[in-house]
Amino acid sequence: xxRKDLVVGMAxxxxxxxxxxxxxxxxxxxxxxxxGMLVKSFGPQIRGGESSIRLRLAAEPVxxxxxxxxxxxxxxxADYGRFRTELVPTAATIIFVDEQDKTPxxxxxxxxxxxxxxRRVPFEAIAVEKAGTALAKxxxxxxxxxxxxxxxxxxxxxxxxxxxxxxGEKVIAANVAALEAGFALAAPFRRADxxxxxxxxxxxxxxxxxxxxxxxxAVAAGCRFIASYPITPQSEVMEYLNRELPKFGGTMVQGEDxxxxxAMAIGASYAGVKAITASSGPGxxxxxxxxxxxxxxxxxxxxxxxxxxGPSTGIPTKTEQxxxxxxxxxxxxxxSKIVVATTDVEDCFWVTVDAFNLAxxxxxxxxxxxxxxxxxxxxxIRPFDLTRLRVAERKRPTEAELQAVEHRHGFARFAHTEDxxxxxxxxxxxxxxxxxxxxxxxxxxxxxxxxxWHEKMTAKRWHKLDTxxxxxxxxxxxxxxxxxxxxxxxxxxxxxAVFEAVERLRASGVKAKAVVPRLLWPFPVxxxxxxxASARVIHVVELSYSAQFHTFVKSQLSAELGxxxxxxxxxxxxxxxxxEVLEWVKAPGRLAAAD
Amino acid sequence: xxxxxxxxLTVKDYKSDLKPVWCPGCxxxxxxxxxxxxxxxxxxxxxxxxLVSGIGCSSRIPGYVNTYSFNTIHGRALPVATGxxxxxxQLTVIVAGGDGDGFAxxxxxxxxxxxxxxxxTYVMMDNGIYGLTKGQVSPTSPHDLxxxxxTYGNPEPPMNPVLMALSCGATFIARAFSGDPKSSxxxxxxxxxxxxxxxxxxxxxxxxxxxxxxxxxxxxRIRPVPEGFDPRNRDQSRAIAFEDTEQVIxxxxxxxxxxxxxxxxxxxxxxxxxxRGPFTYDDLLHSFIPDYQAAAARG
Numbered sequence: 001x002x003r004k005d006l007v008v009g010m011a012x013x014x015x016x017x018x019x020x021x022x023x024x025x026x027x028x029x030x031x032x033x034x035x036g037m038l039v040k041s042f043g044p045q046i047r048g049g050e051s052s053i054r055l056r057l058a059a060e061p062v063x064x065x066x067x068x069x070x071x072x073x074x075x076x077x078a079d080y081g082r083f084r085t086e087l088v089p090t091a092a093t094i095i096f097v098d099e100q101d102k103t104p105x106x107x108x109x110x111x112x113x114x115x116x117x118x119r120r121v122p123f124e125a126i127a128v129e130k131a132g133t134a135l136a137k138x139x140x141x142x143x144x145x146x147x148x149x150x151x152x153x154x155x156x157x158x159x160x161x162x163x164x165x166x167x168g169e170k171v172i173a174a175n176v177a178a179l180e181a182g183f184a185l186a187a188p189f190r191r192a193d194x195x196x197x198x199x200x201x202x203x204x205x206x207x208x209x210x211x212x213x214x215x216x217x218a219v220a221a222g223c224r225f226i227a228s229y230p231i232t233p234q235s236e237v238m239e240y241l242n243r244e245l246p247k248f249g250g251t252m253v254q255g256e257d258x259x260x261x262x263a264m265a266i267g268a269s270y271a272g273v274k275a276i277t278a279s280s281g282p283g284x285x286x287x288x289x290x291x292x293x294x295x296x297x298x299x300x301x302x303x304x305x306x307x308x309x310g311p312s313t314g315i316p317t318k319t320e321q322x323x324x325x326x327x328x329x330x331x332x333x334x335x336s337k338i339v340v341a342t343t344d345v346e347d348c349f350w351v352t353v354d355a356f357n358l359a360x361x362x363x364x365x366x367x368x369x370x371x372x373x374x375x376x377x378x379x380x381i382r383p384f385d386l387t388r389l390r391v392a393e394r395k396r397p398t399e400a401e402l403q404a405v406e407h408r409h410g411f412a413r414f415a416h417t418e419d420x421x422x423x424x425x426x427x428x429x430x431x432x433x434x435x436x437x438x439x440x441x442x443x444x445x446x447x448x449x450x451x452x453w454h455e456k457m458t459a460k461r462w463h464k465l466d467t468x469x470x471x472x473x474x475x476x477x478x479x480x481x482x483x484x485x486x487x488x489x490x491x492x493x494x495x496x497a498v499f500e501a502v503e504r505l506r507a508s509g510v511k512a513k514a515v516v517p518r519l520l521w522p523f524p525v526x527x528x529x530x531x532x533a534s535a536r537v538i539h540v541v542e543l544s545y546s547a548q549f550h551t552f553v554k555s556q557l558s559a560e561l562g563x564x565x566x567x568x569x570x571x572x573x574x575x576x577x578x579x580e581v582l583e584w585v586k587a588p589g590r591l592a593a594a595d
Numbered sequence: 596x597x598x599x600x601x602x603x604l605t606v607k608d609y610k611s612d613l614k615p616v617w618c619p620g621c622x623x624x625x626x627x628x629x630x631x632x633x634x635x636x637x638x639x640x641x642x643x644x645x646l647v648s649g650i651g652c653s654s655r656i657p658g659y660v661n662t663y664s665f666n667t668i669h670g671r672a673l674p675v676a677t678g679x680x681x682x683x684x685q686l687t688v689i690v691a692g693g694d695g696d697g698f699a700x701x702x703x704x705x706x707x708x709x710x711x712x713x714x715x716t717y718v719m720m721d722n723g724i725y726g727l728t729k730g731q732v733s734p735t736s737p738h739d740l741x742x743x744x745x746t747y748g749n750p751e752p753p754m755n756p757v758l759m760a761l762s763c764g765a766t767f768i769a770r771a772f773s774g775d776p777k778s779s780x781x782x783x784x785x786x787x788x789x790x791x792x793x794x795x796x797x798x799x800x801x802x803x804x805x806x807x808x809x810x811x812x813x814x815x816r817i818r819p820v821p822e823g824f825d826p827r828n829r830d831q832s833r834a835i836a837f838e839d840t841e842q843v844i845x846x847x848x849x850x851x852x853x854x855x856x857x858x859x860x861x862x863x864x865x866x867x868x869x870x871r872g873p874f875t876y877d878d879l880l881h882s883f884i885p886d887y888q889a890a891a892a893r894g
Binding site: 027030031162168181183204205206207208212216218219225228246247248249250251253255256257259260261263264265266267268269270272273275289290293297345383384389409410426427429430431432433434435436437438439446447585 | 613635641642643644645647650655657658661663664665666667668670671673674675676677678679680681682683685694704706707740779806861864865867868869872873876877879880883884885886887
């Protein structure tokens, strides 16, 4: 049976061109209509350190990074060794290493059983021979992979032509020669079980990272202001908006710190411009006080947290889901807010659009929980259908309402309304002037330290969120059998592995489904309970050692459903894999349907 | 137009009906009175004016002025105001706050707002004490001052706000005294009129925690800028900025300069970005499709 997907890994030193080789393959594959996911991993060096890629290509949209490697290229074993836990070969993996690597056999960082099958290939020697430079060894490697996995060379030849267009015909010809030499070299190792190209639909796809998709989503939602402070793994979002917002009349400010950045975004939105501030864990911790200001002052605001491994500095370049409870409950006081999560690259666009719409409609801070795993990875996916774009604006007072304002009191910005959302005037609007405040206040914004106003206004700020779950029902994702006996409940980027695990469970005859709420607060209790009703066992899968999601959903769901929850929590670093989800779910006594 | 006069506004048009929470005799009464006078003098439209503050006694000021006002959180008034100004450069933006708000918890924002030359006016009301929290030492408290958190005398020297403003790049620096409403309102009006970051070091005594003698102390030391003083002469400004305010407190416009504002910088970025425009969301989408033109041609 022909395989529908393939997974390759590559590792090398800085200058080996590992990442650009991965990008080249993804680029060509996308033009051939192949979907893909490219996960990059780097050492701690600022520049020039070791790097690795893991690339999965498929004829259908790619859900996860894939468990087993079909091919692995190591330019040297020392650099590969740093990624050995991320790129684990099996007996079926074709393993290539550069002939020049002189690591003694017993020091090769692979299980002994696999060492015999290593193919030693003269990547660098061929690069020097064909292209006149060792720099072309990644092109040789691309040729080897194309040959071994049956990818057509025509697309690569065109891509090389585009990439080296400025360097002239001679350089192009040299690189094409390097590619073809690699391709020829791989012929004996051809994997006959993989016929990926044949499955390609030929539809051009887009290649985009999660962070770029978030930036694009912000622009499309009408955001025209971002203030942020550089932090890994968020910086690409502010860089994207720095480049693109001015084209649409917007502004990007690099704040002097995280506190200034969120304060500027609050100021901009108070003055009527949709605004975002983006950060990661350490920066979000600093922003919490100001999130509370946006909450009590009822200011639409989007705060992005591209989560990384914590606490403290943690591992800035690796993923984790450890900021969930901080996101929902972290701000001091009973701060009403909305929390949404992205689950994949496309979500980074659409969930960001939803976040801005929610902020405007409910006049409240909206926190987007994204993750390093999605922010930093690059996917080949179908282009976003922009005809689906819906953009909301905040409720504003009418001319008549403003003319009726009694001068001495100013505009009643926080006036009681049925749905709790009061019309919001912005500076410059004649007759709309009012006092806004982080102090508890009355309908006019005047400080009110009486218990009655605090009770009334707290209730207002929470009551207005009552309709969020029903109106944004599409934010809850469900896959699998409607009457599933086994359910997996997950959030964020673990969705990919969980959805794929459910497919495999169903293929093996288990009635299974996955439920992944992208709206986390207010939690869509009714919908999630309905979806889980048929399940006899509910596996809660997450990248949080302290099982924050499990703790959270247990507090939200009925006691009956809560009793069916089984926790599968581990610390982050590596993204969730399909294999480990299946291992957990199928563990003795856990697979309700089978037991 | 930010400073365009609207139909004959008087002081009472800028007064809100909230009663200040300040102690009787507080210097801040003089400041809010001077703000009303300055706004009336400039005829600023309250709907085109935004008054932002942080936290502290003086940060209550937005509640007492009938403009768009925003009483934010401790130390963050300047960045909130920066966001307001960038969102709508047509607005007149005024920031008020105390020495703790601006020169302790919010210090870094002062440095960068001055450097960026945001077109706003920052009135720092300096009483050298934390009044709202009832009498702790502040970054502008004199050395040896006894307070609730400097029982044996302040072990630290005070900072010098005017010198700091000068070194950070403020383009308008003045000092005023809340006990002298007439010169205060003139200085405030000049500060608001200035295009760029205007800093007014407003000496505003705290009768409760520094005692009435703080008024006397200031009165004994104030003096106008010397005859022939030119705020555009850096050497002269520098000499005044280095003065020890325990000895002499010079009032008036101490420094003035012109350079592009933060809003100018962003406007210029937008012009460059839009030179090859206009742009659509489809352009952004297509930028992610490799070789989009060729792909489109293939259909």
